[in-house]
Amino acid sequence: MxxxxxxxxxxxxxxxxxxxxxxxxxxxxxxxxxxxxxxxxxxxxxxxxxxxxxxxxxxxxxxxxxxxxxxxxxxxxxxxxxxxxxxxxxxNIKFSGTTGILIRDTFHYFNQLTSGDKIKFKGFIEQIDNKLLNLTPYNSDSNTNEVKKTxxxxxxxxxxxxxxxxxxxxxxxx
Incomplete structure (x- = not known):
């Protein structure tokens, strides 16, 4: 920041x-x-x-x-x-405390929303709904696999x- x-x-x-x-x-x-x-x-x-x-x-x-x-x-x-x-x-930045957990989760959801398939103009509302419905909570095991790629x-x-x-x-x- x-x-x-x-x-x-x-x-x-x-x-x-x-x-x-x-x-x-x-x-x-x-x-x-x-x-x-x-x-x-x-x-x-x-x-x-x-x-x-x-x-x-x-x-x-x-x-x-x-x-x-x-x-x-x-x-x-x-x-x-x-x-x-x-x-x-x-x-793999670690944030401590309740605020740190909130920041970590926000970035985790941001990453899920911005990665994956592109949203096409035709039927974009349904595609956005699908992305939002398929969000998964933060899991330290699954996140370390993503981090190792970069x-x-x-x-x-x-x-x-x-x-x-x-x-x-x-x-x-x-």
Whole structure:
């Protein structure tokens, strides 16, 4: 969750790209087109609230630097959190206490909902119902089999994210 403390939109984007690469290197399948569509749509929507220095006008719409940076920040935040949660859901991270059990179970269910067969447009309500009805509770024995298929890069993620946070804080102090 240290990812949330990066304030610079460019560093946030670099961190999100790093999470995508680590997720790929951990053995997960990464699709670029949904990431590009998500990034582009958030960036376009953010342009409708102009903030800061005006870059150009396209018809009645004003493109501003602040709107572009806000869109970059928000899209990198969403994509980075998606990949970070995917990595955490498949890694063998232990959480203690009642809150830890809640977090573990949330990631376990998230992993079940996002893996498996794709949901097709035709009959998508029934497909979603089937996924929800077939959710299984957390079982430490079954979860270890899933974890062994992938590499655990949690320490690398922690160190790189912490380094980028420090770089971000140093950047804002100058």
């Amino acid at each position: 240290m990812f949330l403390f990066i304030n610079n939109p460019y560093l946030k984007l670099i961190t999100a790209i790093f999470y995508i690469i680590i997720t790929f290197l951990s053995g997960f399948r990464v699709k670029l087109l949904p990431n590009i569509l998500l990034f582009t749509s958030i960036l376009i929507v953010s342009l409708f609230s102009p903030v800061g220095l005006v870059i150009t006008n396209i018809g009645p719409m004003t493109i501003t630097l602040g709107a572009l940076e806000n869109g970059l920040y928000n899209s990198a935040l969403l994509i980075g959190l998606l990949y970070l949660s995917k990595h955490i859901s498949m890694s 590499k655990d890069n949690s320490k690398i993620i922690f160190v790189i994210t912490l380094s980028l946070i420090l770089l971000d804080k140093l950047y804002h102090n100058f």
